[in-house]
Structures are given as C-alpha cells and as structure tokens.
Amino acid sequence: xxxxxxxxxxxxxxxxxxxxxxxxxxxxxxxxxxxxxxxxxxxxxxxxxxxxxxxxxxxxxxxxxxxxxxxxxxxxxxx
Numbered sequence: 505x506x507x508x509x510x511x512x513x514x515x516x517x518x519x520x521x522x523x524x525x526x527x528x529x530x531x532x533x534x535x536x537x538x539x540x541x542x543x544x545x546x547x548x549x550x551x552x553x554x555x556x557x558x559x560x561x562x563x564x565x566x567x568x569x570x571x572x573x574x575x576x577x578x579x580x581x582x583x
Contacts, residue, residue: 508521525546543555
C-alpha cells in the first residue's frame with residue numbers, strides 16, 4: 505500500500521491515508537459487493553481504529569440525512 509505522510513495539523517481521522525481509503529471504497533458505489541471486497545482489502549492494511557474512522561466517514565452523509573428527516577418530522581408533529 506502507498507505510504508502516506510502524516511499531516512500534524514489534521515486530526516487522525518482526516519489524515520490522507522484515511523481519506524484515500526474512504527475515496528477508494530466510495531468509488532465502488534453503487535456496487536455493494538465490490539465495496540465489501542474493498543473494505544476487506546483495506547482491513548489488511550489499516551488498524552481496527554483506522555477502519556472505524558473510514559466507516560464513520562462513509563456513513564456521515566446518511567447520518568445528516570437522518571437528522572434532517574427527524575427535524576422535519578418534529579416540525580410536522582402536532583404538540
């Protein structure tokens with residue numbers, strides 16, 4: 505795997521190594537089988553914590569959508 509230089513000004517979960525892994529998995533979309541294959545490949549090269557950061561960043565957009573949905577539902581609810 506390519507060697508990445510650590511950027512001390514960035515938190516660990518935004519290091520180039522992590523962002524590159526996110527882009528690598530995300531580029532397989534919408535093919536879930538290919539994405540799972542890429543995740544399994546990355547598990548050989550990244551620590552458990554780094555994989556957790558990668559997966560968290562991949563789901564971040566969905567979490568924002570859920571927040572928008574719950575806000576909309578609260579606004580529509582009669583109180």
